[in-house]
Amino acid sequence: MQTAENYIAGQWVKGYDAHRRGDSIDPATGEVAAHFVDATLTEVDAAMASARAAFERTTWAQQAKLHSDVLRLFADRLEQNKAQVVQTLVQLNGKLQREAEGEVMAGISELRYYAGLARNLFGRVIEMEPNVYSHIEREAIGVAAIIVPWNAPVTLLVRSLAPALAAGCTVVIKAAHQTALVHAQVMACLVVDERIPAGVINSFVEQGSEATQHLCAHPEVDVISFTGSTHVGKQIALSTAKNLTRLSLELGGKAPAIVRSDAHLEAAVRGIVGGACVMAGQMCTAISRVLVHESVAADFSQQLTQALAQVKVGPGKLPTSAMGPLIDQRNQARLLEEVRAAATDCRVLLAGHVPDDTPRGGAFITPSLVATQDLSSHFVQDEIFGPMITLETFTSDEEAVQRANATRYGLAASVWTADYRAARQITRRVKFGNVWVNAHNRLFAEIETGGYRQSGFGRLHGVEGLNDFMETKHVFMPCNDA
Known part of the structure; x- marks a missing residue:
């Protein structure tokens, strides 16, 4: 029986303590179908330190062509491993075979869409006076925390991860324990790319909420992308208030x-x-x-x-x-x-x-x-x-x-x-x-989605899906000789 491990600083982190192993259940039978390594605050802090170091000390954020190629090949490998991911998704999530296939194919489409956008992130320039220029630049916000639910663990991961990587962010992902093995199989299709600097991609699995709460309140997180209930979304908003962390929330619906x-x-x-x-x-x-x-x-x-x-x-x-x-x-x-x-x-x-x-x-x-x-x-x-x-x-x-x-x-x-x-x-x-x-x-993939009122804010998919992972910077530059 396979065990989903955490991925931190360029390595899969094995859990040797049996007490830190959790079970993922097949909802069609009630039987254990996979295991996962239950993360602690230690893993979260290590993941955050790794992500911050990768953002500040490598050239990842400035390599648009690399972002595009990484996403393109990620899509190719996910397509090559589609049958395995679909089988695991059906087993751990319980959804129909056709629903699982549609979800994985949607994730592949999303990756290819943002692979294209990654090479088209332009700013603009205006000459305000003779030889006096204002540059409007778009750059990655920094470290993105992505919290993924169990109900669509492939597409709800990719629709935040793809724009985050296209923008040049580094990421820390919290995966749902119910579908942890699905997440690990998808991540394996990404992290095999040796061109990605260690620390750009980090992910952990937790059955409880302590590590997730620690992640949301962490001062090194620049943006949180969360999909889930309105109740939990409000808790996240409260926990991030002291840091004014940017939020992208898709919450409940009726x-x-x-x-x-x-x-x-x-x-x-x-x-x-x-x-x-x-x-x-x-x-x-x-x-x-x-x-x-x-x-x-x-x-x-x-x-x-x-x-x-x-x-x-x-x-x-x-x-x-x-x-x-x-x-x-x-x-x-x-x-x-x-x-x-x-x-x-x-x-x-x-x-x-x-x-x-x-x-x-x-x-x-x-x-x-x-x-x-x-x-x-x-x-x-x-x-x-x-x-x-x-x-x-x-x-x-x-x-x-x-x-x-x-x-x-x-x-x-x-x-x-x-x-x-x-x-x-x-x-x-x-x-x-x-x-x-x-x-x-x-x-x-091309069309933005999101909620009004207590269904959240921010938009996912489409060109606007990049907005939450990017900052806009004004650079004033007089070019006079004097």
């Missing part, structure tokens, strides 16, 4: 799908089921609220209930599975309790349960659908992070927009309609960083 009366209902149902059940609903952009016009609500509700009831839940490695397990049995128990609680607050149209034909010990649960008009309900306001959807009705586009905006989140939404003029008006008024029309969860 994504609504607005279904107008003119929508193609069958197509909307198919798209919404896919958008809600992706990664078993364990995705911050997954659909968790459906707002449907009251004139078609009865028909739509029936179709959606039937479609969700037919979702085949099973191990991700089986081609017959349409949705995999939750990440662990603790979250399975939490979702089952949410279903029981919904019976007192909402009208339960479809109650999620543990299917009889799934492996014993697995963290499986079927989708749930509950109806409510109470905007203050926990099921409308709070991120459940699982395959549980609320169904609400509206009477006008105005009410649909008001209901969609009636949470503290603003990450993702979708609009389902045949009227593109109406869609444009709705997309303009909803307060979400990502809005799709007649689709959901369409993400691209």
Whole structure:
């Protein structure tokens, strides 16, 4: 059984103390599938010292061509090892084979995109007066801390790591212990490049939070890129306040799908089921609220209930599975309790349960659908992070927009309609960083994503994805002879 190790100062750090070994569990079986070395504050301090030294004492930050080539070859090696990474991702995360393949391919695409951008980071110059110049220069911010969650450990790593390296930063990565071996396999495709100075890349795994808290409060961290819950994002913001560390946060979501009366209902149902059940609903952009016009609500509700009831839940490695397990049995128990609680607050149209034909010990649960008009309900306001959807009705586009905006989140939404003029008006008024029309969860390396309000700030992907990892410097230069 393989063990994921920490990578610090150009070396894989083996853990010889058995008490510092942790287990990664296969959520489809509940059995141990891999081990990891649990990092301590010592590893974090060593990683930070190494990253700072590499940034200050090497020419890494000034080598744009090298950044580009490193990312390009990283993508090539990841593609060559795709089958192994996909297999491990399915085993440790539980997602479907096709979801895992899509995630790895998205990571490869992202690496190649930023490999191109790395050689196109230009400043600008203006002659303010005769022979008096102002140079606007773009340079790497310094040491970037990247905190990666378990739900998409390849793409959520790469979408921060690629722009950080393209900008010329050095990095310290905190990987999720649930998917530590996936992370190690991806990192192995990068650090094999001997041209990267020791200390540019560092990563560690931790099961608890002490080392991560130490990383976030560390005075040598220049920027933190974090993907995770709003609750943890707020804790990170508090811990960084004394250092004024720059933050890039993609946090929780409560994504609504607005279904107008003119929508193609069958197509909307198919798209919404896919958008809600992706990664078993364990995705911050997954659909968790459906707002449907009251004139078609009865028909739509029936179709959606039937479609969700037919979702085949099973191990991700089986081609017959349409949705995999939750990440662990603790979250399975939490979702089952949410279903029981919904019976007192909402009208339960479809109650999620543990299917009889799934492996014993697995963290499986079927989708749930509950109806409510109470905007203050926990099921409308709070991120459940699982395959549980609320169904609400509206009477006008105005009410649909008001209901969609009636949470503290603003990450993702979708609009389902045949009227593109109406869609444009709705997309303009909803307060979400990502809005799709007649689709959901369409993400691209070239297109920025991010949240409004308590879904975070900063942008990932695209040209703007570089901004959090770069500083803008003004250099005034008079060139008179005198």
